[in-house]
Amino acid sequence: xxxxxxxxxxxxxxxxxxxxxxxxxxxxxxxxxxxxxxxxxxxxxxxxxxxxxxxxxxxxxxxxxxxxxxxxxxxxxxxxxxxxxxxxxxxxxxxxxxxxxxxxxxxxxxxxxxxxxxxxxxxxxxxxxxxxxxxxxxxxxxxxxxxxxxxxxxxxxxxxxxxxxxxxxxxxxxxxxxxxxxxxxxxxxxxxxxxxxxxxxxxxxxxxxxxxxxxxxxxxxxxxxxxxxxxxxxxxxxxxxxxxxxxxxxxxxxxxxxxxxxxxxxxxxxxxxxxxxxxxxxxxxxx
Numbered sequence: 001x002x003x004x005x006x007x008x009x010x011x012x013x014x015x016x017x018x019x020x021x022x023x024x025x026x027x028x029x030x031x032x033x034x035x036x037x038x039x040x041x042x043x044x045x046x047x048x049x050x051x052x053x054x055x056x057x058x059x060x061x062x063x064x065x066x067x068x069x070x071x072x073x074x075x076x077x078x079x080x081x082x083x084x085x086x087x088x089x090x091x092x093x094x095x096x097x098x099x100x101x102x103x104x105x106x107x108x109x110x111x112x113x114x115x116x117x118x119x120x121x122x123x124x125x126x127x128x129x130x131x132x133x134x135x136x137x138x139x140x141x142x143x144x145x146x147x148x149x150x151x152x153x154x155x156x157x158x159x160x161x162x163x164x165x166x167x168x169x170x171x172x173x174x175x176x177x178x179x180x181x182x183x184x185x186x187x188x189x190x191x192x193x194x195x196x197x198x199x200x201x202x203x204x205x206x207x208x209x210x211x212x213x214x215x216x217x218x219x220x221x222x223x224x225x226x227x228x229x230x231x232x233x234x235x236x237x238x239x240x241x242x243x244x245x246x247x248x249x250x251x252x253x254x255x256x257x258x259x260x261x262x263x264x265x266x267x268x269x270x271x272x273x274x275x276x277x278x279x280x281x282x283x284x285x286x287x
Contacts, residue, residue: 038262045069045256052251068256072243076231077260083149084236085264088217091156092210098157099164099209100202104194106165107172108180118169124162129155130222137226147229155223160213171205172198211272215265236261 044052045068046061055062105111106118136155137146145151179201180193188196221237228234231242239261240254 041255041259041262044252045259047252049250049252065252068253069260072253072257072260075243077239077257079232080234080236080239080242081260083234084218087149087152087156087235088214090150091153091160091217092214094153095157095160095164095213096206096209099161099168100194100199100206102161102165103168103172104198107169108177108198109190121162121165125166129159133222133226136223140227146227147233149228149233149235151227152220152223152235155227156217156220160216164209164213167209168202168205172202175201207272211269214268218265 040057043059043061044057046064046066047055048065051061051065102121106114106121132155140146140151140154175198179197183193183197219237220235224235224238228238234242239257243250243253243257
C-alpha cells in the first residue's frame, strides 16, 4: 500500500513539474512578446530622423540622440497629456459612481424588473462602440459640443458602463448578506448600508474597473479623432498627428511620443497591480 502511494506521489510530482515547466516557458515567451515592441520604441526614440534606415532597429543607437524628448515637450506634449488626464479622470469618476448606484440594487435587492434590467445591461455589452460613431457625431454636433474636450465624456462613460455594472454586480454579490443584516439591526438603512458597508468593501472591485477602463479610455482614438478637430482640444492618442511633417515623418520623434504616452499606464499598473489581481479574484469566487 505504501509503495503504491509512493508511486502515485512520484507521478503527481512529475506531472506538477511538467506543468510548472510549461507554465514558465509560456510566461517567458509572453514576456518576450510584450517587451520586444517596448524595447523597439525605447531604442529607436534615441535616434536621429534617418538613423533607422542606416542602422538596425534593434542595435544600440550610435550616437545616442537625446533631443527628441525635449523637442516634443517644447512642441506642447504636456498639453495633450493633461487633457487626457482630465477627461479620463472625469469619465472614471462619473462611470464608477453610476456603476456603483446601479450594481447595488441589482446585487442586494429583489424587485420585479431586476432580471429584465440586468439582462438589458448585459445585452448592451455586445454593441460595438464604433457602430455608434455617426449617431454620436450627429448628436454632439446638434448639441454644439463638437470640438469640445468634454464631448468625450458621454461616449467614454456610456460604453464603459455595461461591463462595469456587470462586473461590480457580481463582485457585490460576493459580500456576505449577514454583514448588511447586522447593520440593519443596528439601525442602518439602505442608504447608509451602501455608503458605509458595501462601497468600502467594494474598493478592490472599483480599483479593478478603474484600471481596466482607464487604460481603454487613455488609448481611445476613434471618438477623439471624430469629435475633436483643433489642436487645443486633442488628447494624447491624437498627438502623433501633430508631430508628423507634411511630406515626411520623423519616426524616432513619434516613437518618443509613444514612449511618454505609455509610461503613465505602465507606472500605474505596477503600483496598483495587487489591487487589480485581488479585485479580479474576489469577483470570481463567491462567499
